[in-house]
Amino acid sequence: RQQIALGDVNGHVEEMYAGHTVVKAYCGEADSIRAFEKYNDDLYDSGWKSQFLSGLMMPLMNFVGNFGYVVVCVVGAVLAMDGKIEFGVIVAFMMYIRLFTQPLSQFAQAFQNLQRCAAASERVFGFLEEPEMEDETGKQALLGASGKxxxxxxxxxxxxxxxxxxxxxxxxxxxxxxxxxxxxxxxxxxxxxxxxxxxxxxxxxxxxxxxxxxxxxxxxxxxxxxxxxxxxxxxxxxxxxxxxxxxxxxxxxxxxxxxxxxxxxxxxxxxxxxxxxxxxxxxxxxxxxxxxxxxxxxxxxxxxxxxxxxxxxxxxxxxxxxxxxxxxxxxxxxxxxxxxxxxxxxxxxxxxxxxxxxxxxxxxxxxxxxxxxxxxxxxxxxxxxxxxxxxxx
Ligand SMILES: Nc1ncnc2c1ncn2[C@@H]1O[C@H](COP(=O)(O)OP(=O)(O)OP(=O)(O)O)[C@@H](O)[C@H]1O
Ligand SMILES: [Mg+2]
The missing domain is CATH 3.40.50.300 (P-loop containing nucleotide triphosphate hydrolases)
Structure with a gap:
């Protein structure tokens, strides 16, 4: 949605800038501003949501990671006091948590990039899907060839x-x-x-x-x-x-x-x-x-x-x-x-x-x-x- 809204805003601004003499001559400023505000609100709205969601990602991953430490500490402490595990096992699990959460947060980052990429590629693929002109590589230049x-x-x-x-x-x-x-x-x-x-x-x-x-x-x-x-x-x-x-x-x-x-x-x-x-x-x-x-x-x-x-x-x-x-x-x-x-x-x-x-x-x-x-x-x-x-x- 953010990509589409950005396209709308840019398109509108470019069009109004190119035709601004006509807009002025016909007193179309109010209409133009209204249209701009609509597109701009849309961009604001979708931009806010997308930034909020992607901003939430990192803290969430950190929370999951740190929460793991807490669980390991508490459960490990209880088990160690009961004499069921050694102290070294707790330390080992601390390491495991770190090894586990690191790729997870990398994955979250990659996912954000993927999403942005998917939104942009929609346009690129739309362009690429347009019908091709006839291939002409096999044709020989005849007009004016051989110096005639x-x-x-x-x-x-x-x-x-x-x-x-x-x-x-x-x-x-x-x-x-x-x-x-x-x-x-x-x-x-x-x-x-x-x-x-x-x-x-x-x-x-x-x-x-x-x-x-x-x-x-x-x-x-x-x-x-x-x-x-x-x-x-x-x-x-x-x-x-x-x-x-x-x-x-x-x-x-x-x-x-x-x-x-x-x-x-x-x-x-x-x-x-x-x-x-x-x-x-x-x-x-x-x-x-x-x-x-x-x-x-x-x-x-x-x-x-x-x-x-x-x-x-x-x-x-x-x-x-x-x-x-x-x-x-x-x-x-x-x-x-x-x-x-x-x-x-x-x-x-x-x-x-x-x-x-x-x-x-x-x-x-x-x-x-x-x-x-x-x-x-x-x-x-x-x-x-x-x-x-x-x-x-
Ligand atoms: N790119 C285009 N896509 C679709 N229709 C077009 C396009 N260009 C022209 N037409 C249509 O083709 C018709 C003939 O247009 P054309 O530009 O050849 O007219 P013209 O004789 O050159 O006129 P003028 O004297 O105004 O230049 C018009 O009805 C026009 O609407
Ligand atoms: Mg003509």
């Missing part, structure tokens, strides 16, 4: 998927992307755009159909080999504690300072970084130093430095102002030459020049084609487009 560059043809064929097996989100997704093409995926919120990207990267296993890169089914090669083919900028940015330089050259060996600076210049972050106290060696942490848009620029620079055959941008510029977005767009265009790229964007102005636009709704492609074709068709895409530009055009 990956072209970046991507073929989705009848892809079917649901995060929960009983609830399918992607029903039947098929698309064929040629090497070097810029593919835009558009669609309303919750249409399954990010899900498609997750499947392409093989973060999840599809339940039907296949996804192939350069004609190689991504299921037939190890996951790391698939991940190796992509640079990606995700919807939620991730900046870890480390210098700007480390953040940009993340996990890629042999990146030169010039490459890092060039990438930062391309996304327009160089000036800001130079104004930081230590320039590229300034230590960032998740909370301070960078605005949301600047974090996005940093993750784009990271993707530029990574320089993989296929590029994925999931709402990469959603928090950036339109002028900076245009700037990045230009840098991106230079970057995406000869590189297959998947771009997800809500601002349709950014994807007008895509070679292919896939319009998704409810997990299916409802339309596909170039910007002009789709507009001429006057369907779902034209609807979304016109709603964004009704005021400006």
């Amino acid at each position: 560059p990956v072209r970046g043809d991507v073929e989705f064929s009848h892809v079917k998927f649901g995060y929960d097996p009983s609830k399918t989100i992607i029903n039947d997704f098929s698309a064929s992307v040629k090497s070097g093409q810029k593919v835009a995926i558009v669609g309303p919120t919750g249409a399954g755009k990010t899900t498609m990207v997750n499947l392409l990267m093989r973060f999840y296993e599809i339940s039907g159909g296949s996804i192939a890169i350069d004609g190689v089914d991504t299921k037939s090669v190890p996951r790391w080999n698939v991940h190796d083919q992509f640079s990606m900028v995700l919807q939620d940015t991730w900046v870890f504690r480390g210098t700007v330089r480390e953040n940009i050259a993340y996990s890629k060996p042999g990146v030169t300072d010039k490459q890092i600076e060039d990438a930062c210049k391309a996304v327009g972050l160089h000036h800001y970084i130079m104004s930081l106290p230590n320039g590229y060696d300034t230590v960032l942490d998740d909370k301070a130093t960078l605005s949301q848009g600047q974090k996005q620029l940093l993750t784009i620079a990271r993707a530029m430095v990574e320089d993989a055959p296929i590029l994925i941008l999931d709402e990469a510029t959603s928090s950036v102002d339109t002028r900076t977005e245009e700037l990045i767009q230009k840098a991106m265009d230079a970057l995406t030459v000869d590189r297959t790229s998947f771009v997800i964007a809500h601002r349709l102005s950014t994807i007008r020049d895509a070679d292919m636009i896939l319009v998704m709704n409810h997990g299916d492609i409802v339309e596909s084609g170039t910007h002009e074709e789709l507009l001429a068709k006057g369907g779902f895409y034209a609807d979304i487009y016109n709603s964004q530009f009704a005021l400006t055009d």
